[in-house]
Amino acid sequence: MKTKEELVQTARVLHKALKVDLTLYDSDRNCIVKFTKNPYPEELCGKLCDHPEKMWKYLGKAKEDSVFYRYLPEFHLVCMDLKVAEEEESYYLSAGPFLTEHYAEQLVLKILHSQKLSLSRKGKYELLYSQLPYFSNQVKSMADVLLYLIKVCPEWKQIPVIYEELSGQEECVKETKREREDLLEKTDVLLNYETERRWRTAVEEGDFQTARRVISQMSKGEFFYRTPDNPLRSQKNLLFTVNTICRIAAVDGGADVVRVHGLSDLFAIRIEQARTGLEATMLEEEMLRAYCRIVMETKTRGHSAPVAKAIQYMYAYFDQPLTMEKIAEAIHFSPGYLSRTFKAEMQVTVGEYLNRLRVEKAAGILKTGDFPVTEVAIMTGFSSYAKFSVEFKKYTGKTAREYVAAIH
Template identity: 30%
Template structure:
């Protein structure tokens, strides 16, 4: 099992790859955090703006809570503390921190930069370098960042319940303790909690392959998200949410027993579709198609109700469908005796290995007939039927019609 530091490193790589936000993992001490965060800031920033984390503030932080901190320069950081072991309460001396940032929630135009400099009593001669630095930072909405950090907290700490979120901003005058923002933040938190509740319900339905209910929860999830997300680049935000949704759907399908080989293909294809989309409507349509596709795949390919032996056998068959397959070959491939495999497969699947192979080949052929223009004889060979007549007999047995009739009906 991976250590907490290793899990934190992987979570940090996930955030950096998904959102281009730098991530720091270090001991949760004020000195260590200040030194680490300042590595991401130019010298003129560290010399002109006070550091926003004090020792007193660090001592007040709790493990497994997401802290969103906006510093004196308007830069955003999100952080959580974790112990050395999964789920273990740890004394403050052994706590570590994962910090994501700096990033901005809005585009840094001239009025933004001028306001930050004036509020901190800095000369406007810093306008050019300050704005150039800000323009190089990633722009990420609060809700997207919280979603990524929430995933990271669960991956690192093993927390399974709701993850608390708190937002701190510095006082206007340097030297005063940070101020916890209440009031409007409570309303945002209610929306976030509603959003995460619908997210959880949606993923539960995806794991069961229930398309209609999953889409219904996704619509409610989207409405809650629109109430929170406010950015100047809505298409980029929608794409980032699409990438996060793709990752969550993949995880739900994996929990349903879908082999990672298939999930790699599905998730990679949808990631390309999302990134290459040019219009907001196109990105939103892809999200709905993505949920439907994962649900359909779970319904047709899920294996979580079977024993590990049968799951290995089915996966082997699916990966070698185009090759000549025999009971002995499959048994050798998964390192089990043919007789034991045959008995177990028949008991759990309700059919013999040979019948399952024929059915799987017919289903794959039906998919190719529906979505490609390949000749019937090519499809037969592609799915492992060496004899065209035998392919036609098997297809008629499973589908009640010939391959040509099936293609014409579907078209």
């Protein structure tokens, strides 16, 4: 068994390598060291403070190495605790929290809504949740790795797993590794399908910011397990898939077929020529940006520079509070000049164009049936539900609830 100093050093290395918050406790429940890089909102800190008591309650009497998963369903989080059992003294390592579903802005809005928290808290939660790792199949299997590294065990062994029931019942459940993998595999397929659909839609609209945010949420672990001994090859295979889907989405978005296929061929060559993982990672963002730029150029073709830039800016930030002054400042034109030029070319004002864009985005979200109408109004940038209702009826001829009823 390692000394206390060696354990601290190991925890520090794991924290940096895995980018996971870690806390190490001794058998007397004293915190030896804590490594964290994430600021937590006050109300969430209170929930996490209950964590050690739960950990000792479930793991304190365990005679062997064990793992306890403690869920915070109202915040879509889970923590992973390990007991390192030794005859002389045991240690406890708390890792996390992890996200129980892939990060998206809608996830933060769901939490704020369910916990009756002010929208002013949105920024803090987005900052935190965008940095937390997803509780994937690979993360679950990390428990064995952590124990091995901490103890430097001569043998690799499967350890008991303890779950806290969401109903609050104190029940210990053991499950096989195969069962866990089957469940997570099915979940990842569903998540990836929905995420891929949103990603394709973003590329079709030339919306680079959304496309980049959405693709970062996709579970990519399966590609790396197909060729585990060659991670660069796995990353290249993934990029070929991204290239193909972007090509199809760009054509569906109205971009010139010849130009898109030429771009696709160019990226196929560059993907194969990539020599490092970093080079491949940078290439992914470059691809997204290039395909979205082609689509957006098609949408804004024939427009003057201020109008084209204003349209691009509104597509990228429609969900944020926008004014004529803010848009004009962002694209480096005076508000008066932008207002006159936009109205002359588009036959609508900037505000009217923005409202119509927001209604189109809202209609797309309502089709999924995942969010109540009031949340969709907030998600698409409307300042109030009343404003949303008026604009939605104006452009669709139906109220939002009538629109949903007609679809479902």
